[in-house]
Amino acid sequence: xxxxxxxxxxxxxxxxxxxxxxxxxxxxxxxxxxxxxxxxxxxxxxxxxxxxxxxxxxxxxxxxxxxxxxxxxxxxxxxxxxxxxxxxxxxxxxxxxxxxxxxxxxxxxxxxxxxxxxxxxxxxxxxxxxxxxxxxxxxxxxxxxxxxxxxxxxxxxxxxxxxxxxxxxxxxxxxxxxxxxxxxxxxxxxxxxxxxxxxxxxxxxxxxxxxxxxxxxxxxxxxxxxxxxxxxxxxxxxxxxxxxxxxxxxxxxxxxxxxxxxxxxxxxxxxxxxxxxxxxxxxxxxxxxxxxxxxxxxxxxxxxxxxxxxxxxxxxxxxxxxxxxxxxxxxxxxxxxxxxxxxxxxxxxxxxxxxxxxxxxxxxxxxxxxxxxxxxxxxxx
Amino acid sequence: xxxxxxxxxxxxxxxxxxxxxxxxxxxxxxxxxxxxxxxxxxxxxxxxxxxxxxxxxxxxxxxxxxxxxxxxxxxxxxxxxxxxxxxxxxxxxxxxxxxxxxxxxxxxxxxxxxxxxxxxx
Numbered sequence: 222x223x224x225x226x227x228x229x230x231x232x233x234x235x236x237x238x239x240x241x242x243x244x245x246x247x248x249x250x251x252x253x254x255x256x257x258x259x260x261x262x263x264x265x266x267x268x269x270x271x272x273x274x275x276x277x278x279x280x281x282x283x284x285x286x287x288x289x290x291x292x293x294x295x296x297x298x299x300x301x302x303x304x305x306x307x308x309x310x311x312x313x314x315x316x317x318x319x320x321x322x323x324x325x326x327x328x329x330x331x332x333x334x335x336x337x338x339x340x341x342x343x344x345x346x347x348x349x350x351x352x353x354x355x356x357x358x359x360x361x362x363x364x365x366x367x368x369x370x371x372x373x374x375x376x377x378x379x380x381x382x383x384x385x386x387x388x389x390x391x392x393x394x395x396x397x398x399x400x401x402x403x404x405x406x407x408x409x410x411x412x413x414x415x416x417x418x419x420x421x422x423x424x425x426x427x428x429x430x431x432x433x434x435x436x437x438x439x440x441x442x443x444x445x446x447x448x449x450x451x452x453x454x455x456x457x458x459x460x461x462x463x464x465x466x467x468x469x470x471x472x473x474x475x476x477x478x479x480x481x482x483x484x485x486x487x488x489x490x491x492x493x494x495x496x497x498x499x500x501x502x503x504x505x506x507x508x509x510x511x512x513x514x515x516x517x518x519x520x521x522x523x524x525x526x527x528x529x530x531x532x533x534x535x536x537x538x539x540x541x542x543x544x545x546x547x548x549x550x551x552x553x554x555x556x557x558x559x560x561x562x563x564x565x566x567x568x569x570x571x572x573x574x575x576x577x578x579x580x581x582x583x584x585x586x587x588x589x590x591x592x593x594x595x596x597x598x599x600x601x602x
Numbered sequence: 603x604x605x606x607x608x609x610x611x612x613x614x615x616x617x618x619x620x621x622x623x624x625x626x627x628x629x630x631x632x633x634x635x636x637x638x639x640x641x642x643x644x645x646x647x648x649x650x651x652x653x654x655x656x657x658x659x660x661x662x663x664x665x666x667x668x669x670x671x672x673x674x675x676x677x678x679x680x681x682x683x684x685x686x687x688x689x690x691x692x693x694x695x696x697x698x699x700x701x702x703x704x705x706x707x708x709x710x711x712x713x714x715x716x717x718x719x720x721x722x723x
Contacts, residue, residue, distance in 0.1 A: 262660040263635035453634070453661050526638050526682075528658050553637040553660045560638075582640075582656065 233279035234374045234434040242449055250347035252280040255451040262453035266555040269420055269458055270596075273380035274450035275441055278419075282350025283370040283428055284357065286341040290364070296341050299364045300334065303356065305477060305500045307487035311336040316402045316415055318485050320477060321356060326502030326509070327473040328480070329356065331465065335402045335415065342402075342413065344375070344426070346467050374434035379424030379458075381599065382446040387414075387425055390440060394425065399600040410437055419455065421462025421598040460561055461554045463520055463593025469531060470518060470549045470563055476502070478509035479565070481518040486510070516546065517571040520593035521562040523579070523586055528553050528560040533579040535564060540585075545570065548579060556596050562588065606709060607718035608669045613693060616709065620675065624697040625657065625666060625688065628722045634659040636688040641677040642699055648672060650708055655698050657688060670708040672701030 230253040239246065244255030255277065257265060268274060288296035297308040306319040316335035320328045330349040335342040345353045350369075357367045378387055387394045390407040394414060402415035413428040429437050441447050456466070465471045471480045489496050492507045500506075523529050529551045534544035551562030562579075570577060573592050578585040604616045611629035615622040630636065638658040648654050648668035655666035677699045681687060687696040703709070713721060 256661075257634060261635050263637075266660070457660055527640065528638055528663070530663060553658070555660065 231280075233277055234431040235277040235279060235376075235438055238435055238438055239277065239449070244449070244451060247452070249452060250280055252347065254280060255449070257451040257453045258449050260448060262451070262457065263555050265448065265450045265454035266457050268448050269380045269422060269450055269454060270556050271381070272446045272448070273378060273382035273386050273424070273444075274420070274454070275438060275447050276377040276379065276450050276455055277374070277438070278377050278426070279374040279431075279434065280347035281375050282343075282345040282347065282353060283373050283375065284343040284345065284354060285337075285366075285368040285370065286343060286357070286361070287366040287368060288340070288364060289366060291339075293336070293339060293341070296365050297336075299361045300341060301490070301496065302499060303360055303501065304334075305486045305490050305503070305506060306334070307489045307496070308334060308341070309496070310487065310489065313338050314401055314403045316342075316400050316417065320471075320482070320485070321353065322477075322500055322502045322506065323473055324501045325473075326476040326505035328467070328471045328475060328477070329353070329473060331467050331471065333415070333417065335413075337403065337413075344428075348468060370428075372431050373428050374431050376427045376429060376434065376438055376441075377418050377420075377424060378427065378441060378447070379418045379420040379422045379450075381423065383422070383424040384601075386441055386444045386447050389444065397425075397601075399423075399602050407437060408440060412437070416601065419462075419464055420458035421464070421594055421596055422458075423599045423601050457552055457555055460550050460552060460563070461556055461594065461596040462598060463563070463595060465518070466550055475518070475565075476506050476509055476514065478506060478514045479516055479518065483510065513568055515568060516565045517568045518549070518563060519566050519571045520591040520595060521548065521551070521564055521577070521579075521588045522591040522595070523560040523562065523588045525586060526560065527581060527586060529562045529579040529581055529586060529588060533564075533581055535566060535588075536578045536580065536585060537570065539578055539587075544580075545577070554595060561595050563593070566590065605715060606712035607715070607721070608667075608712060609721060610667055610669075611722075612666065612669050614669055614709075614712065615697075616703070619703045619706075621670060621672065621701045621703050622697050623666075623669060623699055623701060625692055626718070626722075627692045630689050630692040633657060633664060633688075634661060636685045639681040639685045639688065639698070641679075641681065642674045644674050644677060646674045648674060648701065657685075666698055668701065669712065670701065671704040673704070674699050675702050676700040
């Protein structure tokens with residue numbers, strides 16, 4: 222995920238705001254990003270769950286997919302050649318979670334796709350955005366114009382007070398439901414606002430022109446309910462919410478079925494339906510829908526207090542020699558006041574309540590397979 | 603009582619042939635919120651620079667090394683129940699373990715308070 226070369230780190234339009242507020246900055250996906258503010262990861266996490274947190278996610282990629290024919294259906298059908306989701310079925314003003322697949326059924330990235338009426342609006346991961354844009358250009362240029370939007374920042378506002386905080390700038394955001402999206406005027410700034418996020422909480426993601434980002438963030442942070450939140454708490458919040466981190470919990474070697482993302486592949490793209498297949502790796506993915514996959518992403522709750530981190534090997538019992546799986550994300554869940562993890566296990570050992578063992582510093586620690594999300598989500602459906 | 607420091611941000615209170623060991627306030631501020639501490643077993647013989655304890659923040663796990671060679675005499679069980687003590691009182695109540703000093707000459711390689719202050723400046 223981290224930039225491995227020596228090129229200088231890029232800065233988001235909110236960089237100066239982070240530094241002024243005392244953030245500890247770290248390299249992430251080629252950007253100099255805030256990992257935490259003086260409040261610290263624990264307080265930032267809990268504040269987001271009890272009030273509202275503001276996250277700078279401007280490092281993520283924003284793209285428009287415009288049909289050359291002028292008909293949105295052509296862009297939707299074109300994008301369906303690269304993802305296993307029902308893009309045609311996304312209603313205007315709605316968005317949907319999707320993945321780019323490869324020929325082996327693995328995942329090149331996960332993304333959000335929104336229907337903006339005359340075009341599709343995509344938000345992709347920072348570490349993958351260059352490759353994603355090239356992938357779109359290579360495969361969809363015949364029918365679509367691919368427009369990257371590096372001049373836009375992205376701000377997430379998450380938590381039970383997110384709606385009241387945003388409503389001070391735009392009265393009608395309260396009418397939006399989970400995954401509604403579209404242009405909204407926040408104060409005097411024209412933005413794209415979606416009711417979505419990456420914390421399990423109700424909240425919004427706001428695409429804003431870069432030169433207006435600091436003014437918008439400052440207006441939101443003037444509300445005492447809203448604190449700035451770093452990448453540290455963003456990670457613990459999404460882990461408690463059971464949400465995948467691309468490059469860790471899902472990657473080019475994991476399929477949507479192995480990744481327990483079947484819910485994200487709509488029926489119309491599965492075998493026997495009108496638009497079944499037609500995306501890279503469809504043979505393998507649709508076969509796994511029919512027959513199951515050998516392994517599966519699961520939630521894990523360590524029995525003890527010790528966090529079990531990414532990379533820890535998983536074993537069927539306390540003494541067995543051969544690992545059966547691996548932890549892909551793990552840490553401490555501040556809202557649970559307990560360690561939490563996710564990882565891959567053989568499907569035969571993936572049912573809730575199964576005990577497995579993780580090797581941590583030479584010891585075998587017991588964990589139980591647990592349902593996700595670990596913390597119930599509060600989306601406004 | 604003498605207090606000495608390591609370049610790994612640990613402190614040692616020396617009383618006779620017993621060293622009480624913890625991590626510095628600077629170290630806890632860098633780690634962030636501590637959520638778990640694993641301590642060595644009483645009676646374990648530690649060699650200088652051996653991993654002796656683990657301190658975990660929300661974000662990451664860090665080793666605490668034995669700054670000198672010695673046997674573990676006592677560990678601070680309060681840290682298991684309340685890891686956040688490391689953040690609130692790193693230099694005091696949040697001591698990690700006590701060692702019976704095996705070789706006093708190893709203390710010569712450690713820093714005094716002024717040298718440690720310069721080290722983190």
